[in-house]
Amino acid sequence: xKNLTNNLEPALSQQNRPDEILLSPHFxxxxxxxxxxxxDNKPTLQDxxxxxxxxxxxxxPARAIxxxxxxNSGFRNSRVNRLVGGVxxxxxxxxxxxxxxxxxxxxxxxxxxxxKASSYTDQLLTGSTWLHISWSPFAQPRHFVRLGYxx
Numbered sequence: 001x002k003n004l005t006n007n008l009e010p011a012l013s014q015q016n017r018p019d020e021i022l023l024s025p026h027f028x029x030x031x032x033x034x035x036x037x038x039x040d041n042k043p044t045l046q047d048x049x050x051x052x053x054x055x056x057x058x059x060x061p062a063r064a065i066x067x068x069x070x071x072n073s074g075f076r077n078s079r080v081n082r083l084v085g086g087v088x089x090x091x092x093x094x095x096x097x098x099x100x101x102x103x104x105x106x107x108x109x110x111x112x113x114x115x116k117a118s119s120y121t122d123q124l125l126t127g128s129t130w131l132h133i134s135w136s137p138f139a140q141p142r143h144f145v146r147l148g149y150x151x
Contacts, residue, residue, distance in 0.1 A: 023048070024055035026063055032074025032098065041080045047095035051075060054098065054135040057120045065114045066107035072130055073099040091122070097134035105129060116145055125149035 021029040032051055033041050043051070051074065063069050076084065076092040091097035102111045108129065115124050115133055121143055122136040127150030135141065 021048070023052040024060045026068075027055040027059055027071070031071040032095070034073070034080075038077075038080045038083075041075065041077050043075045043077075043095055047075055050095035050135075050137055051098075053137045054096065054133075058115065058118060058133060058135055059098070059100070061118070062111055062114050066102045066104070066111045068103035069111070070101050070103055071098050072101060091134040091136075096122070096136060097132060099130055099132050101130040112147070119143075121145070127151070 017030075019028060019030040023029055023032070029043075029048065029051070033043070035041060059069055073084070073092065074097075075095045076086060076090065078093055081090050081093050086092055100111075102108055112124070112126055112131060115121050115131070120135055120141055121133065122139075122141040123132065123134040124145045125132040126147050130150075132150075
């Protein structure tokens with residue numbers, strides 16, 4: 001039997017369009033991929049499971065507090081991660097991170113406060129209008145918070 005974490009084949013096919021795949025009630029896979037700009041940015045099944053974990057335990061609860069949340073950047077394969085200047089060990093490459101912002105900019109501090117308090121937050125790095133949030137499905141979250149990290 002194949003182990004899902006060793007499955008390196010992309011989870012997407014002609015039958016599975018990313019705009020049709022729900023990761024959670026309010027988040028679709030295509031929000032995390034930017035396929036229009038990076039057509040080869042396709043996650044493995046394990047990456048998709050990791051994204052769903054983050055959506056269900058962090059992004060959906062955050063959305064309940066601040067309203068709609070916009071994903072600026074989610075999953076990145078290693079090539080896309082290099083193109084955008086991501087660090088080599090980025091959790092984005094495993095579907096364990098997203099750069100987000102609230103649809104209503106007035107809710108930004110409330111979003112930061114919620115994610116800062118969440119026991120599921122692995123890493124929270126903030127800018128002035130967006131933030132990086134990561135989660136760790138297979139390890140104890142580090143709860144590393146750095147406010148004002150992105151200037």
